[in-house]
Amino acid sequence: MSKIVVANWKMNPQSQKEAEVLLNALSKETKNAKNTKIIICPPFPFLYISKKIKSKKVILGAQNVGKDTEGSHTGEVSSSMLSSLGARYVIVGHSERRTDGEDNKIINQKLLNLLKSKLSPILCVGERNRDKEGEYLSFVGEQIKECLSGVSKSQMANIIIAYEPIWAIGSGSIREATREEFMEMKIYIKKIISDIYGAKIAHSMIILYGGSVNPLNAGTFVSDDGADGLLVGRDSLNPKKFSAIINAIKD
Ligand code: PGA
Numbered sequence: 001m002s003k004i005v006v007a008n009w010k011m012n013p014q015s016q017k018e019a020e021v022l023l024n025a026l027s028k029e030t031k032n033a034k035n036t037k038i039i040i041c042p043p044f045p046f047l048y049i050s051k052k053i054k055s056k057k058v059i060l061g062a063q064n065v066g067k068d069t070e071g072s073h074t075g076e077v078s079s080s081m082l083s084s085l086g087a088r089y090v091i092v093g094h095s096e097r098r099t100d101g102e103d104n105k106i107i108n109q110k111l112l113n114l115l116k117s118k119l120s121p122i123l124c125v126g127e128r129n130r131d132k133e134g135e136y137l138s139f140v141g142e143q144i145k146e147c148l149s150g151v152s153k154s155q156m157a158n159i160i161i162a163y164e165p166i167w168a169i170g171s172g173s174i175r176e177a178t179r180e181e182f183m184e185m186k187i188y189i190k191k192i193i194s195d196i197y198g199a200k201i202a203h204s205m206i207i208l209y210g211g212s213v214n215p216l217n218a219g220t221f222v223s224d225d226g227a228d229g230l231l232v233g234r235d236s237l238n239p240k241k242f243s244a245i246i247n248a249i250k251d
Contacts, residue, residue, distance in 0.1 A: 004229030007236030029243035050086030061089035104146035168211030215244035
C-alpha cells in the first residue's frame with residue numbers, strides 16, 4: 001500500500017512568493033517518490049497554489065476548518081470553501097488548536113462537516129504526557145471515540161488518524177517518540193476502532209505518526225508494518241529534508 005506523507009506548514013512561510021517557491025521546491029525534490037501520496041497543507045491564504053501543483057503525487061490539504069458550514073462567523077472558513085479551492089484532506093484536532101481551546105465536541109462537528117463536503121479529515125490525537133499507569137491510552141481512546149461520534153461505517157474509509165504525542169511535537173519537544181511507543185498506540189487505536197466499527201474497518205484504518213519526524217527517524221516509524229505514513233511539521237519546510245524523509249520510507 002502506498003504511504004502518506006503530510007506536510008503541515010503551520011503558520012509558514014510569510015509571503016505568497018515564498019509559498020510558491022516552497023511548493024515548487026517540494027514538488028521538484030519529491031518528483032521521483034514512489035508509492036507515496038504527498039499531502040501539502042499550507043495556511044489558508046496560500047491554498048490557491050493548488051492551481052500551481054504540477055506533480056500528480058502532490059495533493060492539497062488544509063490545516064483546519066470552521067465548525068459551522070456558512071453564514072455569520074467572522075474569520076471562519078467552511079469545508080465547501082476548502083473543497084472549491086482544491087483541498088482534498090483537512091487536518092482537524094491538531095494539538096496546537098486544542099491548546100487554543102478546541103475540544104473533542106468541536107472537532108467532531110468539524111469532522112462531520114468535512115465528511116459531508118466529501119473531504120477527508122486527518123484527525124490528530126495524542127496525549128500531553130505519558131504516565132506509568134497507562135492513563136494516556138484511555139485519554140487517546142476518549143479523544144477518538146468523542147471525535148468520531150456519529151461517523152458511519154462507510155464514512156470511516158475517508159478518515160485518517162494521526163497519532164501525535166504532544167511531548168514529541170515541535171522544537172520545544174521533550175524527546176523523540178520511539179517506534180515501540182508508536183506501535184503500542186497503533187494497536188490500541190485499532191482496538192478502539194474495532195470495538196466501535198468491527199475488525200475489518202480497524203484493519204484498514206490508516207494511522208500516521210507525527211512529532212519531530214526527520215530523515216533519521218522516519219524509516220523507523222514506517223518500516224515493517226509500522227505507521228501508514230507520517231505527519232511532518234518543521235522538516236516539511238525544508239525541501240531537502242522532506243525528500244530525505246520520503247526516501248527513507250520507500251519500500
Ligand atoms: P513537528 O510538527 O514535525 O515540527 O514536530 C509536527 C506537527 O505538529 O504536526
